[in-house]
Amino acid sequence: MHNALLIPIRVGIFFGGQSREREVSFAGGRTVYDHLDRKRFEPIPVFVDSLGNFILLHTQYLYQGTIREFYPSAAAANFWGIPLYIESLAATESHEPFIEKIGHKIEPADFSKYFDIAFLCLHGPYGEDGAIQGLLAWYQMPHTGSGILPSALGIHKIFQQKLLQNAGFLVAPSLVLTQQEWLNRADKSRLLDEIIAAIGLPFVVKSGKQGSSIGVAIVQDDRLDVFTTAVHKAFFIETISYDRWTSYTPADKKAWFNRLIDLREGIGFPLLVDEQIFYTPHALLDYITHYLQTKQAPILLISAHREEAIIIEAFIEGREFSCIVLEAEKGHPIALPPTEILKGNLHFDYRAKYLPGIVRKQTPMCLSSPLLDAIRKEAVALFQLLACTVYARIDGFLTKDHTILLNDPNTTAGMHPASFLFDQAAEIGLHPTQLLTFIIKRSLEVSKDKGYLTANALLKKLEASL
Structure with a gap:
């Protein structure tokens, strides 16, 4: 038993992910890796890419500034020098070589071969909506934080x-707007009047299932163009008109694409135009150029990962x-x-x-x-x-x-160094390493109560080391 205590518990740190918050998640995973108690835990970085692959990441890639810098890398995939995410290559070439360059792909059925508990730093859809929690539950893999139902509700x-x-x-007065209703409604000015009559000005427009304040805008007045911009931001819709595009300089066009590609501000790829899917900015540029030359009508771009409904809420x-x-x-x-x-x-x-x-x-x-x-x-x-x-x-x-x-x-609270989690834990005397140990211990207790077969032995091992 004494020798068993010397073997640390393997902690699979899940970070990155498929959502628009993947860069925040990546930074949070690095923080957890840096602060885990090495006497009790062995950190195993599990990078989740935007295609849903689970990759045991080589540690030298942990300290890259952004995901796009190393996967697939700016040298391998860029548009006018702007780095692209891996999903912009998914339809045109195999992404296996890019995975092999940064680590080793593993399958969920084999998780227990590599780690004993999953520490979840994933955010947004597929990360804190119950999806990954359900996958881990299927294989009885203990994980940190809440389970399927609280995550889905949250x-x-x-x-x-x-x-x-x-x-x-107490909640602020609010309305729900579906994307189908927005796209099909001709009298958008009247819709704005109805919203103002119902909840007043200013009001907040926000996506239904996003975090990190992505897709959120405040509407201060009754201008239709301001309202439309806010709604499109929440739905992840972009428009480009003939007059606007033809007035752009090459630098303007590069700036437009740079914002479009960036998931924190733009709608990202893949996207749809008239139900046609575009994975790369190269293909989209060709389409825009040809379309505007022949039709000179506005183009509506809709993210493939769009919101079905948004919430419009009175400003508090x-x-x-x-x-x-x-x-x-x-x-x-x-x-x-x-x-x-x-x-x-x-x-x-x-x-x-x-x-x-x-x-x-x-x-x-x-x-x-x-x-x-x-x-x-x-x-x-x-x-x-x-x-x-x-x-x-x-x-x-x-x-x-x-x-x-x-x-x-x-x-799933943010795990980046300046997060609310670490700030507030410090107020009660917990430094990051102690807090992470507490989270793992309590998560093992929850997993034990759920009947996960490995949780009890892991919990006893951790308690003995403490």
Whole structure:
């Protein structure tokens, strides 16, 4: 038994993924790799590519700035010098050589040969929506965080609104708009008037199943062009007109494609034009050039990974916060001191969240103890409503009259170095290595309760080492 304790538990760190948040996930996976306790754990980096392949990544690629820099690499796949993601090659050539260059592809049925528990750093669709959780459950592979149901509930903003409202939580007035309704509706100006009449100005337009503030925009006035731009951003739709395209210089066209390719700001590839699929910007450029020369009509580009429905929500005037909830021993959830996002008049978008120096964060919020306790109590209540396990991040607003509105539960909190998770854990004396050990331990307890056959022995081993 003593010798067995010397063998560390193998932790498969899942990062990257198929969603638009893959770069945030990649940075988070690197943080977990760096901070795992090497006395107890052996970190195994499992890079999930945007085609759904699971790749044991060679560690020298962990410290690349972005995924596109090494996979498939700017040298192998670029457009006017702009690096492309692997999906832009999927339809034209084999991607196996690119996988072999960075690591070794593994199959889910073989996961247990390589690691004992999966540490999930994946975000968005296929990462925190229950998909990967279900795959791991199928093979009885213990994993960190919540299971299938809480994950599915946590990512679905439209269903959340109904669930929270029915459970007695205060939510902002909102409307749902489907993509089919938007594309088929001729009187979009009247639609805008109806929205303003129902929820007022300003209002927020956001994608139904995205995180990291991707696909979110604030509409401040009744201009139709501003509203249309916001809706297209949330649906991941792009338009290009004859007049606009022909006025572009070569530098303008490169900038347009650069934004289109970037999943954080653009719709990305593959995309559809009149149900025709385009995997590469090269093919799209040929199509645009020919189409505009012959028809001179606007072109509608729709992401293949589009949103079926978006939510339009009344703007909440208040102090924005984020609160981490940890599930302590015996499943008792405890909310950590909430963080306030001090952004002034700035929209807390993707850039503001992840680029240093754009906004400030205050942990804990400068509030009276009763108000801090009220926020933490609401966060715990939502954690329990969704049946979350291990940990979650609950976002919300505190209005001037001290009303608390929660609006975005995240069952997989960000793991990048400056994340709310690490900030708030530090307030209770946990440094990152201790926090990661806690998450793994609690996740093994949850897996044991689910009847996963390997979890009990792993848990005993970890407890003995602690």
